[in-house]
Amino acid sequence: SPCACADKLLSFLPLLLVLLDLHYEGAECGINAEVEKHLEMGKKLLAAGQLADALSHFHSAVDGDPENYIAFYRRATVYLAMGKSKAAIPDLSKVIELKPDFTSARLQRGHLLLKQGKLDEAEEDFKNVLKTNPSEKEENEAKSELMKSDEMQRLRSQALAAYSQEDYVSAENFLNIILEVCVWNAELRELRAECFIKQGELGKAISDLKAASKLKSDNTEAFYKVSTIYYQLGDHEMSLNEIRECLKLDPDHKLCFAHYKQVKKLNKQIQSAEELIQEGRYADAIIKYQSVPITEPNISQYSALAQEKICHCYSKSQQSEEAIKVCSELLHYDPLNVNALKDRAEAYLLEEQYDEAIKDYETAQANSENDHQIQEGLEKAQRLLKQSQKRDYYKILGVKRNAKKQEIIKAYRKLAQQWHPDNFQDEVEKKEAEKKFIDIASAKEVLTDPEMRKRFDAGEDPLDPENQQGAGGSHFHRSWNQWQGFNPFGSGGPFNFKFHFN
Numbered sequence: 186s187p188c189a190c191a192d193k194l195l196s197f198l199p200l201l202l203v204l205l206d207l208h209y210e211g212a213e214c215g216i217n218a219e220v221e222k223h224l225e226m227g228k229k230l231l232a233a234g235q236l237a238d239a240l241s242h243f244h245s246a247v248d249g250d251p252e253n254y255i256a257f258y259r260r261a262t263v264y265l266a267m268g269k270s271k272a273a274i275p276d277l278s279k280v281i282e283l284k285p286d287f288t289s290a291r292l293q294r295g296h297l298l299l300k301q302g303k304l305d306e307a308e309e310d311f312k313n314v315l316k317t318n319p320s321e322k323e324e325n326e327a328k329s330e331l332m333k334s335d336e337m338q339r340l341r342s343q344a345l346a347a348y349s350q351e352d353y354v355s356a357e358n359f360l361n362i363i364l365e366v367c368v369w370n371a372e373l374r375e376l377r378a379e380c381f382i383k384q385g386e387l388g389k390a391i392s393d394l395k396a397a398s399k400l401k402s403d404n405t406e407a408f409y410k411v412s413t414i415y416y417q418l419g420d421h422e423m424s425l426n427e428i429r430e431c432l433k434l435d436p437d438h439k440l441c442f443a444h445y446k447q448v449k450k451l452n453k454q455i456q457s458a459e460e461l462i463q464e465g466r467y468a469d470a471i472i473k474y475q476s477v478p479i480t481e482p483n484i485s486q487y488s489a490l491a492q493e494k495i496c497h498c499y500s501k502s503q504q505s506e507e508a509i510k511v512c513s514e515l516l517h518y519d520p521l522n523v524n525a526l527k528d529r530a531e532a533y534l535l536e537e538q539y540d541e542a543i544k545d546y547e548t549a550q551a552n553s554e555n556d557h558q559i560q561e562g563l564e565k566a567q568r569l570l571k572q573s574q575k576r577d578y579y580k581i582l583g584v585k586r587n588a589k590k591q592e593i594i595k596a597y598r599k600l601a602q603q604w605h606p607d608n609f610q611d612e613v614e615k616k617e618a619e620k621k622f623i624d625i626a627s628a629k630e631v632l633t634d635p636e637m638r639k640r641f642d643a644g645e646d647p648l649d650p651e652n653q654q655g656a657g658g659s660h661f662h663r664s665w666n667q668w669q670g671f672n673p674f675g676s677g678g679p680f681n682f683k684f685h686f687n
Contacts, residue, residue, distance in 0.1 A: 568644020
């Protein structure tokens with residue numbers, strides 16, 4: 186026991202050195218036992234797929250015995266299972282340092298270095314495997330990987346030569362093959378992104394640059410390029426997000442900061458304009474959007490966005506003539522712009538150009554099949570066209586579809602006075618006047634009643650007997666006799682007043 190050892194040390198000084206050696210050996214055995222316990226536990230957890238817990242035990246094993254190559258190798262295995270290849274490489278290197286003839290570790294590190302595109306280092310590992318009397322399987326694997334690495338070296342030289350000669354298609358093709366093997370190489374992805382940019386394939390360039398920003402730490406250049414590409418594409422919000430990532434890495438980055446100021450200003454204008462639209466403040470939104478092309482005059486996407494939104498604002502504020510003009514200008518160079526087609530169609534409805542509205546809705550529907558708003562608009566336009574071929578109460582009174590109630594009453598009074606049958610002596614003229622007077626009175630009745638007007642605007646005639654069936658309505662077409670005594674200057678109440686004109 187430890188106590189007995191202490192007594193002997195005090196009693197028998199000649200045996201001191203021997204006992205010290207034994208004590209040290211016992212302590213060392215205790216440490217190894219603890220390390221073995223962690224290794225065994227980690228191995229079981231790894232087999233069960235509990236990677237985080239396994240990693241914790243292997244950390245403890247490495248801390249307990251920094252010279253135990255098995256502990257490092259097993260921890261590297263967990264890192265690889267967790268997709269943390271960067272963390273695995275230092276552990277594999279430590280294994281090779283502690284046990285140079287451990288071919289499995291060399292092969293693993295060679296694979297990882299090959300994926301990172303570090304071809305010279307990978308080749309060195311594969312060559313060293315062949316020098317260490319490997320198994321047949323390890324030898325074949327090393328030879329195969331060595332040939333692959335040689336092929337990547339040749340292709341990389343060809344890619345660089347093609348790029349320098351501005352043959353971007355060939356350079357891209359070479360890089361495509363290389364990156365199937367060297368998947369973690371940031372520089373090669375950045376080079377392929379440049380090839381994509383030169384060919385105008387900006388979406389593909391973004392994909393490679395985003396991957397490069399993750400593969401290489403503090404890659405401000407990748408974030409800057411991604412931000413500028415998004416900006417060129419008209420995606421100001423994504424551009425702002427990416428440039429902020431650049432400034433997180435380097436707040437003093439000159440290019441990123443200058444670009445950030447420009448994007449932030451433009452983004453703020455557009456966001457403010459959108460908020461005004463949500464509030465229904467269309468005139469203010471138009472002013473905001475008119476400033477967008479001034480802030481960014483060189484990128485057509487932002488001018489087009491501003492024009493599309495101004496078209497929308499004019500349409501929603503029922504300024505139909507302005508809406509048709511602005512929407513038509515946009516559709517001249519972007520004929521399949523669904524939003525502009527919808528907004529112009531709504532403006533055409535206000536102008537009672539139903540055929541044109543139907544054409545716009547049909548074109549929009551062909552390019553956006555699942556848009557319920559388009560389907561509803563098309564059905565409404567078709568109903569209104571059919572309605573216009575019968576009785577159009579707006580036309581009868583000579584007012585626009587967005588006329589206010591006061592305008593409707595004013596138009597009605599003028600027409601009612603003009604076409605009152607008492608103004609006509611000739612029987613034929615009187616009959617015609619009676620018919621017109623009834624239409625005028627019916628128009629006033631429908632258009633001054635909010636519910637009836639709503640139904641009429643949706644394409645239904647509230648006074649049509651056919652529409653009354655199933656609609657629960659009580660209105661019907663009236664004859665002249667029923668309108669006699671009606672005062673066109675009154676409010677439409679009981680028919681108490683009859684008047685004659687000299």
